[in-house]
Amino acid sequence: MAEQYSSFSRGGTGWLLQRITAAFLIVVLAFHFFQLHFVNHAADVTFAGTQARMENVGYFLTMVLFLIAGAFHGLNGVYNALVNQGLEGTQKKVVLAVLSLAGIALIAQGIWVAVAMAGWT
Numbered sequence: 001m002a003e004q005y006s007s008f009s010r011g012g013t014g015w016l017l018q019r020i021t022a023a024f025l026i027v028v029l030a031f032h033f034f035q036l037h038f039v040n041h042a043a044d045v046t047f048a049g050t051q052a053r054m055e056n057v058g059y060f061l062t063m064v065l066f067l068i069a070g071a072f073h074g075l076n077g078v079y080n081a082l083v084n085q086g087l088e089g090t091q092k093k094v095v096l097a098v099l100s101l102a103g104i105a106l107i108a109q110g111i112w113v114a115v116a117m118a119g120w121t
Contacts, residue, residue: 014076021073028066054118067110075103 035053036045053059079099087095115121 014080018073018076018080021069021076024065024069025073028062028069031062032066051117051119054114060114060118064111064114067114068107071103071106071110075099 036042040049054063079096082095083092
């Protein structure tokens with residue numbers, strides 16, 4: 001049997017955060033689909049309705065946490081997939097820096113839009 005290699009050290013912080021964000025994303029994604037496809041049908045989703053939902057602090061915080069968890073989970077997964085493919089040394093550091101900056105920019109932009117949608121600007 002082939003040896004399985006993973007860049008995640010079992011029990012490490014990255015390993016734990018990847019699993020926590022996965023579980024959180026499953027729950028919140030289910031809520032998101034239920035809210036936007038069953039409670040409010042896709043054809044009925046409007047800008048004004050989105051603003052009204054975002055004015056609710058609980059919904060706002062849930063969506064911001066959804067954004068942060070999704071960004072971390074996705075970018076951390078890409079990084080570790082590249083490490084598993086043999087990325088090392090300077091290239092590994094550059095990729096980590098680029099993905100970290102991309103994640104920070106994505107989260108900052110998403111929070112800015114969420115705050116604007118909530119009418120808090």
